[in-house]
Amino acid sequence: MRGIVAFYLTYLLCLILGIICVALVVHWNYSYRGGFAWDGSAKHFNWHPVFMVTGMVVLYGNAAILYRIPLTWGHNKLPWKLLHAGLLLLSFILSVIGLCAVFNYHNANNISNLYSLHSWVGICTTALFTAQWVMGFSTFLLPCTPMSARAFIKPTHVWMGGIILVLSIVSCISGINEKLFFALKENTNGTLPYSALPPEAITANALGVIIVAFGLVVLKILSNQIWQRPETGYEEGVYQPLGYDGS
Amino acid sequence: MRGIVAFYLTYLLCLILGIICVALVVHWNYSYRGGFAWDGSAKHFNWHPVFMVTGMVVLYGNAAILYRIPLTWGHNKLPWKLLHAGLLLLSFILSVIGLCAVFNYHNANNISNLYSLHSWVGICTTALFTAQWVMGFSTFLLPCTPMSARAFIKPTHVWMGGIILVLSIVSCISGINEKLFFALKENTNGTLPYSALPPEAITANALGVIIVAFGLVVLKILSNQIWQRPETGYEEGVYQPLGYDGS
Structure with missing residues (x-):
């Protein structure tokens, strides 16, 4: 019971940090970088950080820890598998839009x-x-994949999931840092340089710190053995091929 | 047996990547950034990446995985504890020198x-x-710390160890990226801009990629349950306060 309370408190922290990340990245680009457009201008670029932080960090992190929520521990895992895959597909689509923005x-x-x-x-x-x-979909959602293959690939899938979040955070921090050096130069329209820490620099630096904090909370949730979905008694749900469990 | 062979192959990869990291960061700063000095000039700064990559990434990563080496699994854990703490102290000293260089x-x-x-x-x-x-030294090396405290703190110590490596990599990648934007500007002494990917940019980008690869190999070694130091039969060595095991 204490484990569940601790989980939900950590999960609440994760949700709050995620919301702050999205709010801060939108606020930074809307209030300091001129807002958004899809016309090849600097406002076009501004979608890049917004979609990457929202897709590759916040939505991705929340999708990764879905199975840790005790509410999802019912007999039938399939709806949660579909939600996990669906959220990650949405996260992927947002990331592709974010990449299109910068290209x-x-x-x-x-x-x-x-x-x-x-x-x-x-x-x-x-x-x-x-x-x-693609590997997750082929392994855990296609009915033809044998259970032995699912059991073999699952640890790698979970480990890769955490590593991709780490790499997303590395990309975000280096990107925010780079953007601030580009944007905050002395004597450009009276802008203060990055080194003088104007309000924009503090906002975007804080965004970076909160992205790191969000990532650490997600990694903590993923790594805590006590918070893992109990597999005993649910095995038939875990490696059940799509459509085999009556749903 | 297969697990041990796989471990040593992964460990060899880790050693090779670590050596390449140190060689590349020295080569970058020696061959492209003018070398080293301790005189307040740009050459003074060049020690910063060298000491941070060597201390906070390569030496730190190797110290973190020390207990995973089967060679260290003898009855007496104390010498390896001292080596672990000693290597991390050296890593810390190198990091402080690296920070002094930039300040x-x-x-x-x-x-x-x-x-x-x-x-x-x-x-x-x-x-x-x-x-x-400080927490690791107080908990695992001071004889007065009770074994219950050691057992309680160990999972957090191990988790924090991995997280600090992740944060070091975030710092290194954002730092290398920043330095290349500062250093590689068009028309400055005929230097090609970063965007033209001159040899220096490729060298330092490759250094960044190899730092990430090194970090992932260390995290893989740390996370693989099969490669953990077997505690059964060695318990008295594990939580033995300093000096209590006859060494």
Whole structure:
């Protein structure tokens, strides 16, 4: 019982931090970077951080810890599997829109693509995420996959899930850092430089710190053995191929 | 037996990646950034990436996985505990020298300290590392700490150990990315911009990718249950206060 209370308190913290991340990334780009558009201008770029933080961090992290919520521990795992896969598909779609935003902006302004270390790590993260989703779908949702294959792949799937979140956070922090050095330069329209820590710098730095805190809470939830979904008694639900459990 | 072979192959990969990290960060700063000095010049700054990557990533990662090496699984854990604490102390000292390098350089050139997101994450990482080392020493090496406290704190110590490595990698990637945007600007002494991916950019980006790969291998070694030090039969060595096991 104490474990469940501790879980829900940690989960509440995770939800609050996730909401703050989304609010802060929107606030930063809306209030300080001029807002949003889809016209090749700087406002087009502003969708990039919003979609990447919302998709690859907040939604992804929440989808990853879905099975840790005791509410989902009923006999029939299938609806939660579909929700897990569905949320991650939505997270993937948001990430692709976020990537389109930066590629479109670069192409419209003759800026090279994929040269910075941020972009190298980011694109590898998205590629890994794609592979993970396809592998997860083939293994855990296609009825033809044998249970032995599911049991064999599950630890790798769980481990990769955590690692992709770590890589997303690496990409976000390096990206926010890079953007602030680009945007906050002395004497450009009276803007204070990053080094003077104007309100925008504090806002975006705080966003970075809260993204890290959110990631750590998700990793804590994932790693805590006590909070794992109890498999005993639910085995037939765990490795049940799609449609075999009457749903 | 297969587990041990797999471990040593992964460990070999970890050692090779670690050596490449150190070689690349030295090569980058020696061959492209003008080498090293301790005189407040740009060469003074160059020690920063070298000491942080060597201390907070490579040495730290190797110290973290020490107990996973089957060679260390003898009855007496104390010498390995001392080696673990000693390597981490060395890693901490190198990190402090690395921090001194950047603070000295900034102060000598009237550059603000601790304004970027990179610096915020980095300084929090070092603070956490300090707390972790002090807590680890007090808990696992001081003879007065009761075994119950050791058993209680151990999972948090192990988890924090992995998290500090993750934060070190976040700091390194954002730092390398930032440095390349600062250093590789068009028309500065004929330097090609970062976006043109000159040899220096490829070298430092590759360093970033290999730091991430090294970190993932260390996290894989730490997380693999099969490679954990077997505690059964060694319990008296595990929570033995310093000096109580005849060494």
